[in-house]
Amino acid sequence: MYNKEMETARLAALEAGRIIKGFYGNLEEIRKKGKRDLVTEADLLSEKAVVSAITKAFPDDMIIAEEGGEQGKISDRKWVIDPLDGTTNFAHSFPFFAVSIGFMVSDEVVAGVVYNPVMDEFFEAEKGKGAFLNKKSINVSATANIRDALVATGFPYDIDKKSDEIIGRLKRIIVEAQGLRRPGAASIDLCYVANGRLDGFWEQDLKPWDTAAGSIILTEAGGEISDFSGKGFNPWLKSILATNSHIHNDMLRLMGI
Ligand code: IPD
Ligand code: CA
Numbered sequence: 670m671y672n673k674e675m676e677t678a679r680l681a682a683l684e685a686g687r688i689i690k691g692f693y694g695n696l697e698e699i700r701k702k703g704k705r706d707l708v709t710e711a712d713l714l715s716e717k718a719v720v721s722a723i724t725k726a727f728p729d730d731m732i733i734a735e736e737g738g739e740q741g742k743i744s745d746r747k748w749v750i751d752p753l754d755g756t757t758n759f760a761h762s763f764p765f766f767a768v769s770i771g772f773m774v775s776d777e778v779v780a781g782v783v784y785n786p787v788m789d790e791f792f793e794a795e796k797g798k799g800a801f802l803n804k805k806s807i808n809v810s811a812t813a814n815i816r817d818a819l820v821a822t823g824f825p826y827d828i829d830k831k832s833d834e835i836i837g838r839l840k841r842i843i844v845e846a847q848g849l850r851r852p853g854a855a856s857i858d859l860c861y862v863a864n865g866r867l868d869g870f871w872e873q874d875l876k877p878w879d880t881a882a883g884s885i886i887l888t889e890a891g892g893e894i895s896d897f898s899g900k901g902f903n904p905w906l907k908s909i910l911a912t913n914s915h916i917h918n919d920m921l922r923l924m925g926i
């Protein structure tokens with residue numbers, strides 16, 4: 670149904686990944702958008718390439734991109750783009766970052782791609798068609814208990830303003846789970862729950878471009894995604910809990926809302 674959209678997103682993510690890889694370990698300038706929030710020439714050139722590919726293919730669609738904000742006409746068809754998710758990792762040559770492109774129709778995410786150019790891992794999904802990693806079908810894990818679960822989280826850039834709440838939640842989960850990671854790119858964290866490398870992931874204050882693409886990849890792989898109170902997903906939620914579905918209720922309890 671969205672063949673042209675998927676193909677456009679695929680090619681745009683591959684091109685953006687090629688651009689990002691060219692700067693990897695080789696950055697001339699790193700600017701700060703906030704105390705911890707970085708932006709590099711790779712973020713900007715990646716976004717330029719993705720936006721131009723999408724605008725060329727779908728000139729009437731709306732674009733919401735991290736660096737340039739809302740662009741184009743107001744439309745029911747929206748592209749939600751993180752040109753480089755995991756910029757802190759990227760700036761430190763830590764090979765865990767991605768290009769993330771989600772596509773929405775009538776406020777529902779219907780397609781998404783997430784591409785990690787260093788590992789050459791390409792995750793993709795279209796509504797009703799399953800989720801794939803490098804063209805192979807993927808599914809969430811069967812882990813049924815938190816004590817057997819490997820879970821991940823992330824922290825907002827302004828963590829200093831709400832560290833008690835965040836550390837409180839982290840402590841409740843860390844003592845129950847088998848293991849915990851903080852990989853550093855929310856879009857890939859969601860994909861790792863989708864292919865069973867992780868059993869769950871939570872984070873607060875994410876932005877639509879962090880979660881749009883990953884959300885459809887996760888749900889098409891059989892996962893569940895909500896906010897910390899169990900409310901159904903939309904990319905503008907203030908908090909995100911994504912799991913293999915089996916541990917969702919237990920994780921919700923530990924979110925402590
Ligand atoms: C960040 C990453 C990180 C998450 C932050 C995000 P950025 O995105 O996804 O894992 O913890 O909350 O802002 O700034 O690298 O695109
Ligand atoms: Ca991001």
Ligand code: CA
Nearest residue numbers: 735751753754
């Ligand atoms: Ca980004």
